[in-house]
Amino acid sequence: MKELKILHIVAGNLNGGAAKGAYWQHQGLLEIGVNSRILINSRDALKDESVLSIITGKKALVKQVINTQLDLLPLKLYPNYQGGNFSVGIIGHDITTHEWYKWADVINLHWINGGFISIKGIAKINKPIVWTIRDMWPFTGGCHYSLGCENYKTGCGSCIQLGSEKGNDLSNRINISKQKKFPKSMKLVGISNWISQQARESSVFKNFDIRTIFNNIKCSDFYPIDKKFAREVLGLPINKKIILIGAQNINDFYKGFDKYLGAIKLLDKEKYFLTFFGDFDDSLVENFGFDYKKFGFLNDLISLRLLYSSADVFVAPSIMDAFGKTIAESMACGTPVVCFDSTGPKDIVDHKINGYKAKPYKIEDLKEGILWVLNNEDNSQLSLNAKNKIQSTFDFKVIASQYVKLYEECLIVN
Numbered sequence: 001m002k003e004l005k006i007l008h009i010v011a012g013n014l015n016g017g018a019a020k021g022a023y024w025q026h027q028g029l030l031e032i033g034v035n036s037r038i039l040i041n042s043r044d045a046l047k048d049e050s051v052l053s054i055i056t057g058k059k060a061l062v063k064q065v066i067n068t069q070l071d072l073l074p075l076k077l078y079p080n081y082q083g084g085n086f087s088v089g090i091i092g093h094d095i096t097t098h099e100w101y102k103w104a105d106v107i108n109l110h111w112i113n114g115g116f117i118s119i120k121g122i123a124k125i126n127k128p129i130v131w132t133i134r135d136m137w138p139f140t141g142g143c144h145y146s147l148g149c150e151n152y153k154t155g156c157g158s159c160i161q162l163g164s165e166k167g168n169d170l171s172n173r174i175n176i177s178k179q180k181k182f183p184k185s186m187k188l189v190g191i192s193n194w195i196s197q198q199a200r201e202s203s204v205f206k207n208f209d210i211r212t213i214f215n216n217i218k219c220s221d222f223y224p225i226d227k228k229f230a231r232e233v234l235g236l237p238i239n240k241k242i243i244l245i246g247a248q249n250i251n252d253f254y255k256g257f258d259k260y261l262g263a264i265k266l267l268d269k270e271k272y273f274l275t276f277f278g279d280f281d282d283s284l285v286e287n288f289g290f291d292y293k294k295f296g297f298l299n300d301l302i303s304l305r306l307l308y309s310s311a312d313v314f315v316a317p318s319i320m321d322a323f324g325k326t327i328a329e330s331m332a333c334g335t336p337v338v339c340f341d342s343t344g345p346k347d348i349v350d351h352k353i354n355g356y357k358a359k360p361y362k363i364e365d366l367k368e369g370i371l372w373v374l375n376n377e378d379n380s381q382l383s384l385n386a387k388n389k390i391q392s393t394f395d396f397k398v399i400a401s402q403y404v405k406l407y408e409e410c411l412i413v414n
Contacts, residue, residue, distance in 0.1 A: 004407055007104035008038045009095060011116040014046055015299055018134035021191070021325060022110040024218045025132070026050070028400030034407075039100055041093070041116040052100060054093055067091045067115030074170055080163020086142045089174060092118030096125060106407045110134060113144075119174070123181040128410035130403075132189045134215075135322050139178070139202035141171025145254050145320050155179075155203045178204045187410055189403075191215035192344035195322040213406070214347065215323040216399035217332050219391050221301050224334035224383065225309035234303075236293065236310055237273050241374045244311035244335070246277035246295075246326060256317035256340070257284075262363035263317070263370060264288065272374070277307060308333035313373040316345055317366060324348055328394050331355070331386035336379075338369035348394070354386035 008026050012019045022038070023046075029036040030050065038051045041064055055061050071091040075081050092115060095101050109122070109131040122129075135144045141156030143149075149160050157172035158165055188210040190196025196212040199205045231238055243264070247255050264274065265288065274285065274292035285292060298304045308314065314330035316339040324345040327337045331354060339345040341357035349355040356369030376382055392398070 004034050004404065004411075005103060005105045006034060006036045006108055006407060007100055007106070008036065008108045008110060009112055009117060010038055010040050010110045011042075011112050011114045012040075013042050013044045014038075014040065014051070015044065018111040021134065021215045021323070022132065023051075024216050024396045025108075025399060025403065027218065028216060028396030028398075029403065031397050032400050032404070034400070034404060037100055037104070039095065039098065041114065054095075054098070064115060067093070069115075071113075071115045071118075075162070078162040078164060078170065082161050082163065085144050085147075086161055087113040087137055087144065088142055088170070089113065089119045089137075089177075091115050092121040094121060094124065101127075106130060106410050108132060108403075108407075111137075113137060119177050119181050123183065125183065128407075129183060129186040130189060130406060130410060131186055132191065132213075133195055133199055133322070134191055136195070136198060138188075139199050139204040141173075141175040143171070147254060147320065152198075152202050152204070175203060184208065187211075187406060189213045189406070191323045192347045194343045194346070211406075213399060213402045214394055215325060215328070216396040217325070217328045217390055217394045219332050219395045222305060222308070222329045222332035222390075224387060225306055227309060230306045230310035234293075234295075234306055234310055236275065237291070240273040240291075241271060241313075242273045242275055242311045243313055243315060243370060243374075244275045244277075244307065244330070245315045245317075246307075254318060254320040256319045256361065259317040259319070259340075259361055259363055259366055260315055261285070261288075263315075263367040264290070266364075266367045267370070275307065275311060277304070304329070305333055308335050311335050312379070313338055313370055315339075315366075315370060317361075318343065318345060319361060321345055328390050332390040332394075334383035334387045336373045336376075336382045336386050338366065338373055340366070348389075350385070350389065354382060354389050 010019050010022045014023045026036045026038050040053050043055050071088050074088050106128045111134050137144045140152040143161050156175040157167040159171035188208050190212045193212050199210050269289040274290045276294040277298050280294050308330045314335050314337045316327045321344045327348050337349050337355040340360045342360040351357045356372050358365040358369045
């Protein structure tokens with residue numbers, strides 16, 4: 001087998017969200033000797049020679065901004081559209097003319113929205129494609145998470161998120177376009193068993209080759225730090241149990257923050273200290289009577305590692321999540337996690353071994369899980385189990401090796 005040349009297509013900022021998982025996957029491939037590159041549509045190339053942006057000047061930047069706006073234009077036709085969580089996918093760049101595209105053996109798509117690659121643009125790719133599914137958009141009529149709606153299984157239409165009652169609405173047309181235009185030879189990879197199963201049940205991907213390769217964590221970036229030291233550095237109390245929660249946008253509906261609020265209301269205010277990272281509104285908890293501290297967005301690894309290590313438990317109450325990157329990061333730092341036994345997170349946490357999986361979506365059991373972890377007599381074993389699970393199952397080099405086998409399979413078939 002000749003040397004593999006893999007090109008990843010990634011929209012957005014490589015420092016956060018789905019793009020971070022793609023970047024770690026790329027780094028894992030480099031670590032095990034695979035020739036890997038990333039093409040992005042932001043100016044955040046991280047001073048990495050293996051990352052290149054299509055934004056090469058003012059003209060390209062203006063085109064990207066216009067693409068983003070044009071791609072959202074059809075949503076203006078839906079006055080009851082709820083906002084957010086929806087991409088149309090009709091506008092994008094033609095990556096097939098790019099020199100890195102011509103260089104590559106396999107194209108690995110990741111999150112490609114925001115006017116980067118259109119549905120038509122994916123159809124134009126004439127090389128082996130692996131598409132890492134990091135949310136539900138690839139197989140829905142435009143939403144990134146269906147939030148309980150199952151219309152994506154039958155072709156969409158009457159879209160709740162668009163506020164539409166028409167069967168042949170925008171969501172239906174997007175879904176049909178995907179069914180017609182997506183290359184049938186694509187290999188699809190869900191980053192959790194749950195997202196893979198949703199793809200199999202969808203009208204878009206029901207006859208495609210779909211397998212699961214978990215999302216990855218760079219364990220050399222996330223590892224335990226002495227808890228007392230971490231708290232002293234961050235100015236946190238030494239004598240209280242600390243409950244941590246965090247996400248890029250905690251207030252996103254599917255992050256389940258309301259479930260978390262319901263659970264902590266039931267806890268002893270004197271015993272516990274709350275910490276938060278991400279987009280967080282103080283008014284949500286300031287009347288609860290807890291002492292707390294918010295850290296905002298943490299873009300540097302040292303601060304994030306310290307915060308995970310300082311906590312006694314990390315709570316991840318997501319209602320719907322393709323994986324649960326913060327769960328894996330926390331566990332890699334030795335902090336047990338409480339989540340619901342559903343969607344992506346259930347693959348990461350092992351019940352009462354390295355955390356607690358509450359019954360979906362029971363606030364009372366979420367509270368019981370938090371208390372079970374905080375009061376566990378063998379917390380050091382929980383922490384060790386959490387760290388070991390991530391290192392053995394989700395480390396970026398472990399995952400990269402699984403992708404290599406898939407890439408080689410693509411080249412043999414083609």
